[in-house]
Amino acid sequence: MQALVIDDSRAMRLIIRRILETEGFEVSEAGDGQEALNLLASQPKPDLALIDWNMPVLDGLEFVSAVRKDPDARQITLMMVTTENEADQIVRALAAGAHEYLIKPFTPDALLEKLDVLGMRTA
Amino acid sequence: MPIATVDFDYISNFVRQRAAIVLEPGKEYLIESRLAPLAREQGLSDLSALVARMRAGDERLHSAVVEAMTTNETLFFRDQAPFRAMSEEILPALAERRLLKRIRIWSAACSSGQEPYSIAMTCADFVDAHPGWGFEILATDISEEMLARTAAARYSQLEINRGLPATHLVRHFKRAGTGWQAEDRLRAMVTVQALNLARPFPDLPTQDVVFLRNVLIYFDVATRRAILEQVSRVLAPDGYLFLGSAETTTFISESFERDTTGSAACYRPRQGGQK
Numbered sequence: 219m220q221a222l223v224i225d226d227s228r229a230m231r232l233i234i235r236r237i238l239e240t241e242g243f244e245v246s247e248a249g250d251g252q253e254a255l256n257l258l259a260s261q262p263k264p265d266l267a268l269i270d271w272n273m274p275v276l277d278g279l280e281f282v283s284a285v286r287k288d289p290d291a292r293q294i295t296l297m298m299v300t301t302e303n304e305a306d307q308i309v310r311a312l313a314a315g316a317h318e319y320l321i322k323p324f325t326p327d328a329l330l331e332k333l334d335v336l337g338m339r340t341a
Numbered sequence: 342m343p344i345a346t347v348d349f350d351y352i353s354n355f356v357r358q359r360a361a362i363v364l365e366p367g368k369e370y371l372i373e374s375r376l377a378p379l380a381r382e383q384g385l386s387d388l389s390a391l392v393a394r395m396r397a398g399d400e401r402l403h404s405a406v407v408e409a410m411t412t413n414e415t416l417f418f419r420d421q422a423p424f425r426a427m428s429e430e431i432l433p434a435l436a437e438r439r440l441l442k443r444i445r446i447w448s449a450a451c452s453s454g455q456e457p458y459s460i461a462m463t464c465a466d467f468v469d470a471h472p473g474w475g476f477e478i479l480a481t482d483i484s485e486e487m488l489a490r491t492a493a494a495r496y497s498q499l500e501i502n503r504g505l506p507a508t509h510l511v512r513h514f515k516r517a518g519t520g521w522q523a524e525d526r527l528r529a530m531v532t533v534q535a536l537n538l539a540r541p542f543p544d545l546p547t548q549d550v551v552f553l554r555n556v557l558i559y560f561d562v563a564t565r566r567a568i569l570e571q572v573s574r575v576l577a578p579d580g581y582l583f584l585g586s587a588e589t590t591t592f593i594s595e596s597f598e599r600d601t602t603g604s605a606a607c608y609r610p611r612q613g614g615q616k
Contacts, residue, residue, distance in 0.1 A: 303498060304516070305510075305511050305514075305515070305516055308507055308510065308511050309511050311507075312507060312508065312511070316507075318506065318507055319507035319510075320502055321498055321501070321502055323499070324499070324502050325499065325502075325503075327416075327503065328499070328502040328503050331416060331502075331503055331504045332502075334421060334504070335418070335421075335504065335506050
């Protein structure tokens with residue numbers, strides 16, 4: 219399976235990449251929502267996208283909304299991975315089309331358990 | 342510092358007597374990881390100092406050691422399959438047979454409450470689709486500290502991240518300080534009670550479903566057998582028993598048979614009773 223990690227923090231992208239790679243994911247990265255949309259337009263669609271909320275250029279919520287409007291990207295499972303932790307923010311993300319929501323900070327186990335919730339645990 | 346053999350022997354004998362938990366050689370890491378924080382908390386230099394105070398008869402420390410050795414990591418909807426089976430198969434099946442519209446479920450080693458509240462969320466979803474049903478969820482544990490946590494139903498952000506789908510979080514929890522608390526609707530379903538599985542059970546109402554997961558592994562075979570025989574007397578004749586994914590009644594109890602018809606492995610009372 220393929221995953222796209224979208225976060226403006228290089229360190230956070232690396233942390234998530236390492237966890238996903240232990241599960242056998244092939245991981246690509248983008249530093250903001252627009253860069254991620256450009257990747258989606260030019261490469262095969264990933265199975266899973268992990269999306270920070272606050273990013274320059276195009277934020278995570280805008281990215282989710284854009285992906286949900288694209289019929290060709292409908293199969294991508296979208297998980298927000300963010301420090302935003304208020305109930306109404308989680309509701310907004312789910313309403314925009316996110317499938318899951320993981321709040322930073324998180325443990326590697328917590329990310330893997332979210333993959334279980336999504337039925338995307340491969341290893 | 343690794344635990345000395347004499348201290349390991351003392352602690353393993355102590356927890357075997359107090360909680361019927363078996364710690365064979367090779368489990369030194371478990372004692373070190375569970376009791377080193379307790380030793381620090383008590384201002385003791387190492388595990389030898391902790392054992393010395395235990396030998397002196399410090400009853401509060403004895404209780405704290407039992408708490409530390411029996412408190413287990415847990416998460417919401419652990420293993421998922423039992424909860425899926427509950428909503429898709431077991432609750433609909435019970436609903437056809439329970440004319441009084443009440444269902445009792447026992448979480449028999451509830452730890453900090455993630456299991457009973459996962460059950461409660463499953464039941465709440467069932468009630469939304471089938472109004473008029475009532476659920477009584479009994480949450481028991483040997484640890485008073487864990488029972489207090491279960492009753493409070495408050496969870497840190499890190500705990501909430503573990504296994505709880507975001508849809509369930511926003512539907513069943515509210516913010517409480519920096520963490521979250523289960524809504525009153527869930528808390529009203531859950532009753533907590535102290536219970537040591539290794540001792541004779543107090544009088545309990547007949548249960549329709551028992552969750553006894555990831556706890557038998559800590560006991561020796563004789564204690565497992567005694568626990569399962571007691572559970573068989575509490576479980577309704579048409580009830581359901583869930584064990585942990587690495588646990589089984591096979592070769593331990595003749596009172597149950599594995600039910601392989603559903604999507605999750607569970608056990609049913611053997612019809613005609615014990616053979």
